Amino acid sequence: MANSKPSKSAKKRVFLELQALGEQLLRLTEEQLRNMDLDENLFDAVIAAAQMKSHGALRRQCQLIGKLMRNVDPEPIHRALDTFQHQEKTAKDVFRRAEEWRDRIVQCGHPGLHEFFDMTGRENGDLSVLLNEYASTRADSGRRTLQRKIFRLVHAELTTMVQNCAV
Numbered sequence: 001m002a003n004s005k006p007s008k009s010a011k012k013r014v015f016l017e018l019q020a021l022g023e024q025l026l027r028l029t030e031e032q033l034r035n036m037d038l039d040e041n042l043f044d045a046v047i048a049a050a051q052m053k054s055h056g057a058l059r060r061q062c063q064l065i066g067k068l069m070r071n072v073d074p075e076p077i078h079r080a081l082d083t084f085q086h087q088e089k090t091a092k093d094v095f096r097r098a099e100e101w102r103d104r105i106v107q108c109g110h111p112g113l114h115e116f117f118d119m120t121g122r123e124n125g126d127l128s129v130l131l132n133e134y135a136s137t138r139a140d141s142g143r144r145t146l147q148r149k150i151f152r153l154v155h156a157e158l159t160t161m162v163q164n165c166a167v
Contacts (some may be wrong), residue, residue, distance in 0.1 A: 019066025021074055024081055026050055026062075036080045042068045094162055098155035105131060105154070106147060120157050127153050 006014075025033065025046045033043055045068055049061040105112040105127075113131055117123045127150065134146040 015066060015070065018069035018074060019062060021077060021081075022046070022065035022069045023062050025065070025077070028081075028084065032080075032084060036077065038077075039068065039072050042072060090162060094155065094158045098151055098158050101154045101158070102147060102151040105150060106134060109135065116154065116157075120161055124153060124157060127157075 022042070025038075026049055028036075028046075030047060030050075033046060038046070042065065045061060045065050049058060049065060052058045052061055101112075101116055105116060108115075109131065110128075113127065116127075130146055130150050130153065134143060134150065137143050137146060
């Protein structure tokens with residue numbers, strides 16, 4: 001005798017998974033939530049939960065979000081969350097690589113700078129000027145300022161490179 005109805009435990013597992021998916025929405029910004037084209041009630045519940053400070057109220061609001069999630073297709077939400085997580089990981093990777101390149105450029109000087117130019121495929125005159133200033137500056141505070149400026153330019157170059165590869 002085949003049981004065609006899912007058990008109470010199976011239903012509860014599905015509902016808890018939907019609630020957990022809804023709780024992941026709390027980490028997103030309001031702009032990201034708007035871009036997801038969520039159900040209006042679900043959107044309002046997530047925004048309200050993000051503003052709550054009381055643990056008990058937040059727990060109840062998460063249960064409400066889980067209940068509202070039962071009425072929506074979770075697949076577009078999964079895809080959007082995966083996209084946001086991928087973008088966040090890419091941004092962190094670019095930041096880390098920019099720090100590494102900045103350190104290499106500062107330590108190696110022009111050979112490190114030319115390695116960076118070879119990797120990006122184009123030269124940046126501003127970066128060369130900053131490196132020359134860095135080499136001639138002796139004050140620590142001035143060097144830190146120039147390192148930040150070098151980082152910003154390297155980060156911008158790497159970000160542009162990643163965006164062009166993604167297109």
